[in-house]
Amino acid sequence: xxxxxxxxxxxxxxxxxxxxxxxxxxxxxxxxxxxxxxxxxxxxxxxxxxxxxxxxxxxxxxxxxxxxxxxxxxxxxxxxxxxxxxxxxxxxxxxxxxxxxxxxxxxxxxxxxxxxx
Amino acid sequence: xxxxxxxxxxxxxxxxxxxxxxxxxxxxxxxxxxxxxxxxxxxxxxxxxxxxxxxxxxxxxxxxxxxxxxxxxxxxxxxxxxxxxxxxxxxxxxxxxxxxxxxxxxxxxxxxxx
Numbered sequence: 001x002x003x004x005x006x007x008x009x010x011x012x013x014x015x016x017x018x019x020x021x022x023x024x025x026x027x028x029x030x031x032x033x034x035x036x037x038x039x040x041x042x043x044x045x046x047x048x049x050x051x052x053x054x055x056x057x058x059x060x061x062x063x064x065x066x067x068x069x070x071x072x073x074x075x076x077x078x079x080x081x082x083x084x085x086x087x088x089x090x091x092x093x094x095x096x097x098x099x100x101x102x103x104x105x106x107x108x109x110x111x112x113x114x115x116x117x
Numbered sequence: 118x119x120x121x122x123x124x125x126x127x128x129x130x131x132x133x134x135x136x137x138x139x140x141x142x143x144x145x146x147x148x149x150x151x152x153x154x155x156x157x158x159x160x161x162x163x164x165x166x167x168x169x170x171x172x173x174x175x176x177x178x179x180x181x182x183x184x185x186x187x188x189x190x191x192x193x194x195x196x197x198x199x200x201x202x203x204x205x206x207x208x209x210x211x212x213x214x215x216x217x218x219x220x221x222x223x224x225x226x227x228x229x230x231x
Contacts, residue, residue: 006160034218043223044207093160105151106209106219108160 002028004096006109013084014117021079021112023094029074030096034106035067038091050077084116119144119212123222130198131230138193138225144212150191151209151219152182161207167191178202198229 003026013019023033035047050056050071058064066088068080077096081088091113095106120143130136142148149168153161165176172184182193193206205226211219 004160044221046218046221049218091158095161105163105166106161107163108153110160111158113158 002026002096002098002107004030004094004107004109006094006112008112009110010113010115012115012117015085016083019081019084019114021081021092021094021114023077023079023096023109025075025096025098025107028096028098028107030077030098031074032097033071033077034095034097035069035077035079036093036095038093038111044093047079081114084114086116089114089116119210119220121208121210121220121222123206123208123225125225126223127226127228129228129230132200133197136195136198136202136227136229138206138208138227140191140193140208140222141189142191142208142210143189144210146213148184148189148191149211149213149219150182150184151211152176152180152191152193153207153209153221154178155205155207155224157204164193164206198227200229200231203227203229 005024007022033050037045047062048056048058048069052071052074056069071077091111093111095108097104097106122141151166152164155161165174167174167184175181180195205224207224208222209219
């Protein structure tokens with residue numbers, strides 16, 4: 001199957017700093033990318049959906065200014081957690097979908113563990 | 118609105134026994150159904166999907182799922198469980214008549230005992 005990479009896999013930062021997470025589709029063009037946050041009790045929360053070249057669509061309750069998403073190319077999307085605080089500590093997962101078909105599955109990155117001290 | 122229910126938080130099964138992880142859904146239009154597996158500290162991996170055709174779908178690692186339209190279910194099954202199957206399993210659905218964004222279930226932890 002298609003491969004999606006995420007970098008970094010793990011990051012520890014001080015409160016107040018910004019952290020950027022990259023998501024790349026390595027062998028296909030991702031017209032749509034998704035960013036999820038996974039909580040300790042495992043549920044996946046969709047944060048935002050982005051289409052290449054367009055502004056991201058954020059889910060209700062997700063702060064746009066806090067979680068900046070850029071999808072500048074068909075193979076790269078970035079999530080920047082601005083002025084991170086301990087409550088932002090979580091496991092962030094991106095996924096990508098090629099083409100516009102409703103039947104296409106998503107391919108997930110390996111996730112990024114963010115710890116804010 | 119579309120929704121997915123995974124009624125079991127955890128499923129325990131002995132190695133070698135058959136396993137079932139349940140999923141029911143609600144969508145507008147025809148359902149497109151997916152199963153994903155997540156191993157600890159990893160992203161999700163695609164297992165299988167139902168789009169149309171045979172109700173029994175075969176996927177990776179010996180897993181299969183049965184689409185049941187009347188019961189709006191898409192349960193994941195495997196005839197003989199392995200300890201290495203222990204992981205978190207997510208069901209997802211997208212409807213042909215609704216949002217193009219899939220909805221995920223809350224996940225089911227599968228624990229296979231030796």
